[in-house]
Amino acid sequence: MKLLKCVVRPNALEKVKGALSALGVMGMTVSEVKGYGRQKGHKEVYRGAEYNIDFTPKLQIEVVVGEAIAERAIDAVKEAANTGNIGDGKIFVVPVDQVVRIRTGEMGESAI
């Protein structure tokens, strides 16, 4: 099993969700996050005081998938979130030891 931590542009959420659903992915966790990479921050001005804001708002989508579809899921996200511009985000792929469904106690891929 793999955990995909996908940091993407906020407006990419619907496309990414649609692409993953098409592969049969049944659930995901989404958080609003801020960060920076190669994309520069932006300027904000309040009554003439200019602030350089380094952290850009992004969404972090966390999804766990079985080995069988892991590669296809990564490609799906990569395609859905790509605009070709700096700031499209990153996908971190992390191995997952175990998944437990709390309600039933199921474990492993059937608990995803």
Next chain:
Amino acid sequence: MRSSPHSVATAGRGTRSRLGYVVIGLACWFVPDVARADGLDSGDTAWMLTSTALVLFMTIPGLSLFYGGLVRSKNVLSVLMQCFALTAMMTLIWILWGYSLAFDTTGMEANVLGLHSFVGGLDKALLRGVGIDSLTGTVPETVFVTFQMTFAIITPALIAGAFAERMKFSAMMLFMSLWTTIVYAPICHMAWSGDGAFFWDKGVLDFAGGTVVHVNAGIAALVTAVLLGKRRGYPDTVIPPHSLVLTVVGASMLWVGWFGFNAGSALAANGAAGMAMLVTQVATASAALAWMLVEWMKHGKPSVLGIVTGAVAGLVAITPASGSVGPLGAIAIGLASGCLCFWGATSLKQKLGYDDSLDAFGVHGIGGIVGALMTGVFVAESLGGTGLAEGMTIGSQLKAQVVAVLFTVVYCGVLSFIILKVVDGLVGLRVAEDEEDRGLDISLHNEQGYYSEV
């Protein structure tokens, strides 16, 4: 000069304000319990009851939200608390001695300079003699007392913008109780208590509180900001407003409430009130657009905070003028205040390096001075105003306005400084560093504005 209420009424009843003109011809108006039910005008009274509620609404929740949105989320409650507590405290001070110091006319005589040209006596302390039948002009004195009380509430609350995010609550309460007594009430008396009062006898025009409210609050704000010192991290770290939504809501409430402030200052439902309402609207719109355009040119984008701050600057500047100028003057005053307050809140503040957190001086101090001075020009009939008083020229009127502004700046500046030093000695002005870092909501009030489950 101003020999009867009628001449004042026609030559521009609206050009003067408050007690002054209603006192004329009602020599014994302050004698209690004299049946004068025939002098009461129910239309005037209805409008003054409404205006009073509108002006209270300006402070809670108008100004509270305007300021509350501008601070960081960890300090939002402290600002709301300051405004709310001041509302309660000023109410009692006004009843106990404030109203008397401001509006008692004992021992006053036209053009005779004495102690009571500067401050009222204590004959009306605890509202002695103010009963159900006492009148001020054509409205019950109870209504006049309450209307004036709402001005005594908002003026200190305006100062809160300068010391937000770092002043001790106890020091704030102590400072404000002394400031209202020693600074606000006397300046109010000099401007509005009628014949024998210092500004009044000089023919100063201050319809709704340019010197009394805005120059006064603005200067006290500047002194407080300088004495308290900068907020930790200012200006290097980012201190953006936490909710411009609250700020826009608050500014909009201020705009609406200001109709009570300015049109209510006619103390009647008449033509002067109508014109005051019109010019208030026009000046505010002009200033909002002026600020927006200047900022757009200078920083590349028109900002929401900019346009609402411009509106407040226009409201401030038209305040002294609202009984004296016409729509043309209102446009001029609006444009000037929008541009000059922008300069005050941005360039001047950065250049001089003081931390006026929410620009109480930049908006109210600068805007009040701009309005007070321009009133002296645009009162002229040739410029669309209600006309200069007999024997006055634009030059002499402007001189009277300058004297009132300078006197207020010096009087308020010096006394605010002394009061702050005394309060600093007694309880200390500023919270501890770790309290400031944690935010005043938690450290001073044990609460948070936005509770999170995690």
